[in-house]
Amino acid sequence: MAELLLILENALKSIRAHALRSLLTVLGIIIGVGSVIAVVSIFQGMAASITEQFAGLGANSLSVRAETSFEDQLQGRRSRISLLDFQQLQDSVQYLAEISPTLDVMGDYGGTVSAGRVEAFTRVIASSPSYQHSRQVYPRLGRFITEADNESRRRVCVIGEALRKNLNLRENPLGDYIRIDSEWCKVVGVMEERGEVFGFSQDDFVLVPFSTGLALVRDVAQIDLRIDLHVRDRTNIELVKQRSEQALRRSRRLSNDVADDFRVETPDQLGDSLKTIINLVSTVFAGVVGISLLVGGIGIMNIMLVSVTERTREIGICKALGATSRSILLQFLGEAMVLSAIGGLIGVVIGYAGGALASALIPGLPAAVVPWWAVILSVAFSGLVGVIFGIIPAAKAARLDPIEALRYE
Template identity: 75%
Template structure:
């Protein structure tokens, strides 16, 4: 143990003696580790934000939505959850809580709404009064849409804070009118502000009664619904999910469909699906920028080879005084590993700072998060790179003949 500490101390002394060269040597490692940490921290922050967003939807919610395969998309076909599917669920799911349908009135990408001389592009959603409970969104001013609004197809709506600002409406917009398409709707509520996710505002929308939305579309048979089902007893989640699956498959097979063009998910599963995509993308990016670690490793090998050449006489003296081949090998390996580990630590600090700066500069980007395992893995991997690429110079130093080394000029 004492010999190992002595070797590490000697390696540290050598690094300090050539501080500038050592800094330039580890620059590749620093850049590589910093890039990996910055990328992972940003994407981990996104994953944590998704977890928080979907945690608010509740553990007793099921979401039914259509799913179009890639082949069908290429052929211009699109799956839909229809009004008939919704009615089948309402009739075939006794004992559950609310069954809340919703759809985009002006298409998936939204449409233009007007207020006075101002106009803007936004999402227009039609849903039931249960939407506020299933999605955990509540009015800050005024009220939410009611069953009476839906039954009489009233031209009323609630809006988000971002839309209120874009339409230049008063701080309290209740009672104001906005035009959606060719219809004027009275604002009856302003929703609580929820901020942005990945640069997309959660407060830029109009929400109207479900029946009103159906009256505004050209062909109600072409709407694609998303249905939220609240299950009274969480222990029955799997049973209700299987029942929904069976009802929709039966309905769609009768209509000539394959029956698998929809998905039934819990809020947790929805979040996991998005997180898995984010983790995959983050690993791809980390792998790409991680190539710079290999470049840094090659730089360490080159500098260590130069160091062996410069210290040939020193190695010869050490061997003449009794230093073993193993001791020489460990000294140069420890120097390479220590250099890489120092670069790894500096890279972690710079990488986290870069991720934090990105989250502050880019609007809507969640705060950067660096898991402890990423830090440990980065430092260990960088040290391993030093050992791997330091093996050849260390072996060259250990294999020098003492007599030839002492004669080296």
């Protein structure tokens, strides 16, 4: 232990004696570790945000979505959840507290709505009164659409805060009218502001009753529903999922040898799928930027070789005074390891600061999260790089003949 402390003390003294050269030596390590930490912190922040978003949907919920295989996509075919599928779920599946269909009235990307002479491009959503419970969003002003609105196909709507601003509506726009396609709809509610996620506003939409939305759709055969199912008892969720899949297969007339062209998922499954993708992407990015760690290691080896040459006489004196080859080896190896570990620690700080800065500057990007394993792994890998690339210079120093070293000018 005493020898180890002495090695660390001497390594730190050597680094302080050549502070600028040491900083330039570990610059590659700092950049590599900083890049890894910044990338991991941003993607882990995204994963944490996704978990929070899906946690709000509730543990007793299921979502039904169409799923098109890659082969069908190549052939220009697209799977859709139709009104018949929705009706089959309503009629066949028990233990449901609510069933909420959602339809993008003007397509997946939205369309143009207007208020007076002001136009805005936004999403036009048609859904049922239970939408607010399934998505955990509620009106800030006014009310949400009701079952009476849905049954009588009333031309009413609720809007998001971003759309209110884009259309230059009043702070309290209740009673104002906006035009959707060729229909005028009365604003009866303004939803609570939810901000942005990954740069996309969650408040830029207009929502109308489901039956009203169906009346606005130009081609009913082309609609693609998203359906949220709410189970009364959490213990029945797997049973409801199985029966929903069976009902959809009957509705879509799928034979036993044909795979599902839809997906019934819980919020946990949806969140896990997205987190898996994010973790995979972050791992790839971390691996790419981690190459700079190897570049930094080569820089450490070069500088350590120069250091061995500069300190040849010093090594000769140490050996003449009784220092063993092992102690010389450990001294130079320890110096390389401490140098790279310090670079790793500096890189962690800079990387976290970079991730936090990116989260602050990029709208909608979640707060950066640095997991403990990323810090430990980065610093440990930095130290390992120092050991690997410090072995050759340390071995060269340990093999020096003391007589020749003392004669070195």
